Amino acid sequence: MAEIQTKRLTAREAYGRLWHDWVKKHWPSLMVSVVLMIIIALTTAGYAKFMEYAIGGLEARDVNIVFWAPIGIILLTLTRSICHYSNVILQNRILSRVQADMQREMYDTLVEMDLGQLLAEAPAAIAARFSADIELIRMATVAVFGSLRDVLTLIATIAVMLSIDWAMTLALICVFGLVFLPVGIAGSHIRNTSKEIQQEIAQMTSAVNEGLSGIRMVRTYQLEDTLKATSNKSFERLYHLRVAIVKWQAALSPIVEALAGVAVGVTLFFVAMRIQSGAIDIAGMIGLITALGVLTNPGRKLTQAFAIGAQGISALERVYGFFDTKNTVTDGPDTVEGGRAKGQIIFDEVDFIYPDGFQALKDINLTIEAGKTYAFVGRSGAGKTTVFNLLPRLFDPSKGEIFLDGKEIKSLTLKSLRDQISLVSQDSILLSGTVTENIGFGRKGADEQACIKAAKAAAAHGFISKLTNGYDTVIEPSKATFSGGERQRLSIARAIVRDAPVLLLDEPTSALDAESEASIKEALDALSKGRTTLVIAHRLSTILDADQIVVMDGGHIIAQGTHDELLEDGGLYADLFNLQFDMSPAKNGHPKRHRHVSRRPAQGPVERIIRMMGF
Numbered sequence: 001m002a003e004i005q006t007k008r009l010t011a012r013e014a015y016g017r018l019w020h021d022w023v024k025k026h027w028p029s030l031m032v033s034v035v036l037m038i039i040i041a042l043t044t045a046g047y048a049k050f051m052e053y054a055i056g057g058l059e060a061r062d063v064n065i066v067f068w069a070p071i072g073i074i075l076l077t078l079t080r081s082i083c084h085y086s087n088v089i090l091q092n093r094i095l096s097r098v099q100a101d102m103q104r105e106m107y108d109t110l111v112e113m114d115l116g117q118l119l120a121e122a123p124a125a126i127a128a129r130f131s132a133d134i135e136l137i138r139m140a141t142v143a144v145f146g147s148l149r150d151v152l153t154l155i156a157t158i159a160v161m162l163s164i165d166w167a168m169t170l171a172l173i174c175v176f177g178l179v180f181l182p183v184g185i186a187g188s189h190i191r192n193t194s195k196e197i198q199q200e201i202a203q204m205t206s207a208v209n210e211g212l213s214g215i216r217m218v219r220t221y222q223l224e225d226t227l228k229a230t231s232n233k234s235f236e237r238l239y240h241l242r243v244a245i246v247k248w249q250a251a252l253s254p255i256v257e258a259l260a261g262v263a264v265g266v267t268l269f270f271v272a273m274r275i276q277s278g279a280i281d282i283a284g285m286i287g288l289i290t291a292l293g294v295l296t297n298p299g300r301k302l303t304q305a306f307a308i309g310a311q312g313i314s315a316l317e318r319v320y321g322f323f324d325t326k327n328t329v330t331d332g333p334d335t336v337e338g339g340r341a342k343g344q345i346i347f348d349e350v351d352f353i354y355p356d357g358f359q360a361l362k363d364i365n366l367t368i369e370a371g372k373t374y375a376f377v378g379r380s381g382a383g384k385t386t387v388f389n390l391l392p393r394l395f396d397p398s399k400g401e402i403f404l405d406g407k408e409i410k411s412l413t414l415k416s417l418r419d420q421i422s423l424v425s426q427d428s429i430l431l432s433g434t435v436t437e438n439i440g441f442g443r444k445g446a447d448e449q450a451c452i453k454a455a456k457a458a459a460a461h462g463f464i465s466k467l468t469n470g471y472d473t474v475i476e477p478s479k480a481t482f483s484g485g486e487r488q489r490l491s492i493a494r495a496i497v498r499d500a501p502v503l504l505l506d507e508p509t510s511a512l513d514a515e516s517e518a519s520i521k522e523a524l525d526a527l528s529k530g531r532t533t534l535v536i537a538h539r540l541s542t543i544l545d546a547d548q549i550v551v552m553d554g555g556h557i558i559a560q561g562t563h564d565e566l567l568e569d570g571g572l573y574a575d576l577f578n579l580q581f582d583m584s585p586a587k588n589g590h591p592k593r594h595r596h597v598s599r600r601p602a603q604g605p606v607e608r609i610i611r612m613m614g615f
């Protein structure tokens with residue numbers, strides 16, 4: 001498990017896979033693009049040939065050439081421009097398609113990825129993969145693909161040169177070959193620095209996000225300076241990396257151009273020698289010089305493409321790392337549809353270790369009777385939520401097995417297993433959509449009436465009705481438009497709609513005021529009737545209503561029983577109970593009085609204790 005791995009790739013591997021998996025399928029459009037590029041290359045190289053022809057004609061005092069030369073040049077450049085324009089449009093269409101496909105697949109991978117891997121990755125690093133890396137890949141692919149045009153132009157132009165004077169051309173190729181030597185060296189530096197830049201950007205985004213998401217705490221604790229300092233460090237590192245990369249990028253073009261200048265000088269020398277020896281004439285010389293001039297543009301573009309292409313490799317490595325994550329929580333080969341469960345759950349010798357190596361559960365053995373309510377209590381960090389996470393297979397146990405109605409949960413399809421479970425968690429997350437949709441997410445095909453009924457049962461109808469558009473109000477999860485208690489009630493309504501035989505309630509009423517709690521408690525009682533209910537609760541009323549109480553500590557189940565049995569045993573439960581509910585005999589032998597006083601008259605003994613707690 002653990003982090004998403006990135007494997008170092010060669011340019012060939014990185015782009016080969018890009019070609020094979022993403023680009024190749026657009027071959028008809030690519031063929032058109034290749035044809036356009038060939039025309040571009042021929043018209044570009046034809047320019048030099050045309051010059052030789054025109055000068056030759058002028059030398060021979062051919063009057064026709066005065067007429068044909070301008071027309072020829074105009075036609076040549078016009079054709080080239082039209083093809084160039086069409087090619088840019090076409091290539092960008094293909095590559096934008098590739099970009100969209102990659103993003104879609106990345107998102108699909110993300111949504112289905114094992115939680116262990118997902119949680120090990122900084123959210124900002126994932127966001128960077130989505131935006132920055134894909135954009136870089138696009139730029140790199142445009143450059144790399146476009147370089148085919150430049151290579152073709154290079155070949156065609158060299159062919160023209162060969163036709164003018166092959167010996168000279170071969171000499172020139174050797175001289176110009178030297179130009180590409182520094183490109184390779186700079187490319188590897190650019191690639192490494194680019195990798196560091198991407199990592200730094202991810203860290204910076206993460207720092208900025210964290211600061212802003214906790215802005216209330218930041219302001220209250222006056223942590224602005226700490227935040228600024230952390231972010232500033234990141235900005236500074238980025239500054240240095242950017243300067244470093246630009247140094248290499250910027251050096252590349254002048255070096256190439258300077259070397260090209262030297263090469264042109266050498267060429268002129270050769271040409272002069274050849275003219276003197278009578279090997280070529282003036283027309284041939286002009287043709288050669290024009291060809292060299294024509295070559296500088298694709299030559300420069302090729303060096304740029306090389307630099308951007310090198311950056312693209314590291315982006316591709318990261319993106320492939322993402323695609324290549326292997327999910328372990330998946331449907332095995334022999335999984336079956338389980339049908340509606342009765343709800344008996346057995347944990348058999350279950351251990352769980354989080355991806356970071358922390359052992360959160362040890363030797364969990366527990367039989368939960370169908371239709372009964374089990375309350376899980378224990379100190380914070382005891383492993384209660386972790387037990388819950390194992391049931392819908394958000395994680396798989398590191399050791400041991402879990403059974404639902406006697407069937408190992410791994411033998412059921414994930415869908416049929418998860419269909420049996422409703423969850424109301426500490427973080428009751430809402431999704432984009434209307435209020436009705438958010439409740440309806442509980443069950444596919446839930447109609448509006450069912451959602452409204454569930455909202456009423458979850459004591460959510462009141463506040464929903466007060467919204468501007470009632471049930472049709474659009475929820476924007478990124479904006480905090482609901483209070484914690486309201487979110488929780490929506491989440492409870494969602495669970496009611498779901499109507500699953502197993503109910504997981506992780507502190508379901510933690511964010512509710514006394515009045516709302518009382519009203520939804522009734523709904524939850526009705527909901528849990530006939531269902532296997534596992535509830536993590538710190539509240540006495542919930543604990544007392546449970547058929548069994550499971551006491552957890554340090555990843556172990558240390559006791560199990562009813563409230564009275566556990567109190568009698570005098571273990572951790574009694575300690576927690578006494579500590580939390582402040583019922584231990586004080587030194588003078590009388591129970592301590594709680595400072596909070598109820599505003600409402602207390603009823604039974606349980607109610608009295610709750611009131612004393614100030615709820």
Ligand SMILES: Nc1ncnc2c1ncn2[C@@H]1O[C@H](COP(=O)(O)OP(=O)(O)OP(=O)(O)O)[C@@H](O)[C@H]1O
Binds near residue numbers: 356379386387
């Ligand atoms: N993703 C994670 N990676 C590593 N360790 C984790 C992760 N999630 C939880 N833990 C650790 O596992 C232990 C059990 O966590 P768990 O969330 O199950 O506790 P809990 O009993 O539900 O506590 P609480 O009452 O505070 O909600 C804790 O020590 C916690 O730090």
Ligand SMILES: [Mg+2]
Binds near residue numbers: 386
């Ligand atoms: Mg918890």
